[in-house]
Amino acid sequence: DTGVSQDPRHKITKRGQNVTFRCDPISEHNRLYWYRQTLGQGPEFLTYFQNEAQLEKSRLLSDRFSAERPKGSFSTLEIQRTEQGDSAMYLCASSWEAHDNEQFFGPGTRLTVL
Amino acid sequence: QKEVEQNSGPLSVPEGAIASLNCTYSDRGSQSFFWYRQYSGKSPELIMSIYSNGDKEDGRFTAQLNKASQYVSLLIRDSQPSDSATYLCAVEPDKLIFGTGTRLQVFP
Numbered sequence: 001d002t003g004v005s006q007d008p009r010h011k012i013t014k015r016g017q018n019v020t021f022r023c024d025p026i027s028e029h030n031r032l033y034w035y036r037q038t039l040g041q042g043p044e045f046l047t048y049f050q051n052e053a054q055l056e057k058s059r060l061l062s063d064r065f066s067a068e069r070p071k072g073s074f075s076t077l078e079i080q081r082t083e084q085g086d087s088a089m090y091l092c093a094s095s096w097e098a099h100d101n102e103q104f105f106g107p108g109t110r111l112t113v114l
Numbered sequence: 115q116k117e118v119e120q121n122s123g124p125l126s127v128p129e130g131a132i133a134s135l136n137c138t139y140s141d142r143g144s145q146s147f148f149w150y151r152q153y154s155g156k157s158p159e160l161i162m163s164i165y166s167n168g169d170k171e172d173g174r175f176t177a178q179l180n181k182a183s184q185y186v187s188l189l190i191r192d193s194q195p196s197d198s199a200t201y202l203c204a205v206e207p208d209k210l211i212f213g214t215g216t217r218l219q220v221f222p
Contacts, residue, residue: 056208101146103160
C-alpha cells in the first residue's frame with residue numbers, strides 16, 4: 001500500500017499522560033501536514049513540514065504539542081500532559097509541492113483522553 | 115481570520131438527482147480549492163481540485179469556481195446512496211483551511 005499510514009489508529013489515555021503518534025507519508029511526497037478534527041467540524045491545521053523543516057505551526061497549538069520529521073520521511077506528533085480537550089481525530093496528510101500540492105490524508109489516529 | 119463557509123445540511127436528494135454543494139471563502143488571495151468526501155468515522159478523501167475560474171468535470175463530479183464572487187461549488191450528477199457522506203470544501207495555499215462540511219443524504 002503506497003498511501004499515507006498512521007499509527008496507532010486508536011489511543012485511549014488518562015489525563016496528564018504523554019502520547020506520541022506516527023505518520024508515514026506517501027514516499028515521494030516532500031510535504032507533511034498534521035490536522036486535528038473534532039465532531040461536526042472540518043479538520044483544523046496544526047503544523048506542516050517541507051522535508052525536515054517545520055515551516056508553520058498554528059498559533060492555536062499549545063506548547064504541549066510538538067512535532068518532528070527528523071529525516072524528512074516519517075513524522076511524530078507528541079502531546080504532553082494530555083487534557084480532555086485534546087480528544088479528537090489527529091490526521092496526517094502529505095503532498096508533493098510541485099504537483100499542485102494536493103494533500104492526501106491517512107486514516108487518522110483517534111485519541112480519547114479520560 | 116481566513117474563513118471557509120459551508121451550509122452544514124443535511125442536504126437530502128433522491129437517487130439519480132443532481133446534488134449541489136456550495137462553499138464561500140474570505141481570502142481573495144486563495145489560489146487552490148479542493149473538495150473532500152468524508153464518510154462517518156473515516157478520514158477525508160480528495161475527490162476534486164480546481165485552480166482556475168470555470169468548470170472542471172471528472173466523471174459524475176463537476177467543480178465550479180468563481181474567484182470574483184469567492185465561490186466554489188460541487189455538483190454530483192446521478193447521485194447514488196453511496197454518495198451519502200460529508201463533503202468538505204478546502205482552500206489553500208500551503209495549509210488547507212476547511213469548512214465545517216455539508217452532510218449529503220441520497221435516498222433511494
